Amino acid sequence: MVRSRSLPFGKNFKFSEFQTLIADSFTIFWGDWLELRTKLVQIISSGLISPLIYILAFGFGLGSSIKPGSGLSGDYNNYLEFILPGMVALSSMTVSFVGTTFSICGDRLFTKNFEELLLVPVHPLALHIGKMLAGVMRGLMTSLGVILVALVFTRNWNFLNPLFLLILVLSCAVFAGLGVIVGLNVKSLESVGLYNNFIIIPMSFLGATFFDPATLPTALKFVVYLLPLTYASIGLRAAACLPLSQFPWYCLPILLVMAIALSLWGAYVFSHQQD
Template sequence: MPSRWSIFPGILKDSLTVFWGDWLDLRVRVTQVVASGLVSPLIYILAFGLGLGSALDSAMQPPAGDNYLEFILPGMVALSSMTISFGGTTFSICGERLYSKTFEEILLLPVHPLSLFLGKMMAGVLRGLMTSGSVIAIALITTGNWRFLSPLFLLVLILNCAVFSGLGVIIGLNVKSLEGVGLLNNFLIVPMSFLGATFFDPATLPIVLKAVVYLLPLTYTSISLRSAVYLPLAQFPWYSIPVLLLAAIVLSVVGAYQFSHQKD
């Protein structure tokens, strides 16, 4: 009798097949994908890192990094990966469901629903990594700190992309129009961009606000990326990795269920 674990190699193989289909479409728009997610971080870097940062540097010493620009750069990596992993995945699925009407072909594939979810999620992870890679390049040029490419930094970044691309898959399967995507983006992603510890250290917040901020997955990514770059390994918040991993697993379960009951 085959073990229940024996299905996972097949799920992984089918996931890669679904991912490959998305990659064939994505590879012709690589420049567009990278550029679209680079605009907001660049504006924040110029406005906050160079503009506001010059004033803050004369008044305070940031808890990580030599100046405020260095302090927010890991947060900008987290922000760019979140924005494109979520937005690119959501709009891609909405386009297939509502406009090109090709999504029904995906549902007819003889694969496990989890494979469909993981394949779409991996495409979102790739989108997020391409965009955040550009921000990392800017950070390397600005700071000369090669810890932006450390394995721990990249692990947290991949987990963050997985969480928000997984969320993007679920949202993409449920929204009824592109206006709905924009509404969710305004009420979910935009507030998280500012409250997810990208511009501040959550340790300095009052306990009530701290509790709210730590409900956001981006917070764990921001503090982890910042710690991976600037702080000793002993001060790294190791709890953030299982938190992000658990979030990705929960989203995978929900997404697989959604795919198994999807009608359009």
């Protein structure tokens, strides 16, 4: 079946339709939320496993041999304090992407109820935003669990300041948006594993979660600064540990532009989806 709808952008899309677009987006999100709320404990607990392992292995294990200030920008009491914001970023990426991808892939390939969604008379952009918001909610639920762990170990209440939470939401939006696009294109669950192995896992270690990218050689900096996780990690670390005067404000527009670009791309894919 080919979804026969107008393009997600162009002459057919007027600003007067913005309110309807938002309402439709939340309607799509609400359908996913009704399912998500029955799995809150499962989602939060499963998403906490990897960050906790990293915190134990790198924060307490490797971190004991790394002196604060040795190649780390800013004033940190220990390496654990340095990597905790990165663990929040890592959690937001993994759960937002993987959860969204598997949700859409399962609806398309197994339950076979995805065609019903494509027949709903709403704009393709609303479909993408609604699914993306569900991914954002998944990422936030797990990330807030990591934040609680960070508060226990650091007593740093900056993990709850509005700037930190804004960057966290943008990070979840970027990776949930990417998860929507991948979920719409994969042909099997094995393909999801390939995306995870070649995109998410490498980004987990190269996205400035465990190191300060400012210390890298120029060639490696170019690669690292192409990754959205880098801006999430840098922004979250600065919001949690640095004074406002040192905050890298460029992280906000970069993450926002990425989220918008992925939304437009996802809406285009929805408008041409075949299932």
